Amino acid sequence: MRLIPCALIAAALSTAACSQGEPAAAPKPAAPATVQQPQTEAQLTTVTLSDEAVKRLDLQTAEAKLERVAEVRTLGGEIVVPEGRAVAVAAPVAGTLTAVGDARPGSRVSRGQAIFRLVPLVPDERNQRIEADRALSEAQAQEEAARQRLDRLEQLLKDGAASQRSVEEARAQRAVALATLDAARERLAVASRNPIGAQGDIAVAAPLAGVLQAVHAAQGQTVAASAPLFDVAQVDTLWVRVPVYAGDVAGLDASQPAVVGGLRETGPSRPARRVTAPPKADPSAASVDLFFELTDAAAAFRPGERVTVQLPLASSADGLVVPDSAIVYDVHGATWVYEDLGSNKYARRRVEVARTVGNRAIISRGLSQGTKVVIVGTAELFGVEFGVGK
DSSP: OOOHHHHHHHHHHHHHHHHHHHHHHHHHOOOOOOOOOOGGGGGGGEEEEEHHHHHHHHHHEOEEEEEEEEEEEEEEEEOOOOOOOOOEEEOOSSSSEEEEEOTTTTEETTTTTTTEEEEEEESSOOHHHHHHHHHHHHHHHHHHHHHHHOOOOHHHHHSSSSHHHHHHHHHHHHHHHHHHHHHHHEEEHHHSSSSOOOOOEEEEEEESSSSEEEEEEOOOOOTTOOOOEEEEEOOOOEEEEEEEEEGGGGGOOSSSSSEOOOOSSTTEEEEEEOOOOOOOOTTTEEEOOOOOOOOSTTTTOHHHHHHHHEEEEEEEEEEEEEGGGGOOEEEOOEEEEEEEEETTTEEEEEEEEEETTEEEEEEEEEEOTTOOOEEEEEHHHHHTTTTTOO
8 A cells, every 4th residue: 555645645635625715706787788799980881872872863062161260159049029119909989899800819910901890889980981972972063063064165155155254264164173183082082991890980001011919808898999809910020139248249240130049949030130229228237228130030930939030240250161961950959961082972960959050950969071962862861861862
């Protein structure tokens, strides 16, 4: 039998004792989430088109360039009705109202359109149109009689049976009759345009074309003289009131239009030119009010609406500029461009648009100078990428 050295037996017993005394290692916990095939924005889908597709879509590109652009200051504004274009109509006399049609607040009215008819409580004893008709008939009869008398006297003068003086008097009488007839005709024309009806009722009409802002009376209501009936405002052309800190007014460029937009970044934006308006200021806020005019704005803005206004400054700075046609918006309002990678390959890149100046978009982040982007056909490329393109 072969003998095992004592040293080896002691080492084995020591190792076994140590292994029994140490606890087993804890298993590694599982990750709370697992992302398979992660994609960064630098690895977005690349659209590759054939030569025929590029020709059919007529894609055009341009480089992002550094240009000198005017600086702007974005402030809050309020849409208001221009001075003198909001009218409150009152009752001319005391009477009872009868509504004409179905004119409700918010409905459009034309100039001269009757909103109410007012029957006076104390009617006029004579009707202007009836009196004008009677005066015209009387003047016509007098003119006819004067003409016939003049014809007879002229014939008698030829026969030697009348004097020259009587003929001259007849001519003068006919001239007076003709003047009276002309005046009667003019009086009838004025009475025909008068809002007073055959029963003495008065038509209360809109003095200008616009929108009914409010209606203060109802059908069958008896109102006193000068009682408010309705308000009408012209809203095709609106003003924007912008409170500006008094110390910043001198730094604005009054020759350039402002850009008015909604509170949403992707909302409508329109240029507005500065107009002369009554001077107004707020001493507690150290601000002065500037006014800008918006034309054809009724469909985009409403009186009293809060808007954002970009006021151009007299100073300018360099900015990275691309045509605004290069910008495409997704459903969440994010802004993108398509970079031309060459060989008919195009990659979508996220950009941040600081603002737009005319037809140029100023990029604050996402592009570098000299990058070629698609400026015509961006919507088609967006459709091709998501399966709805041509």
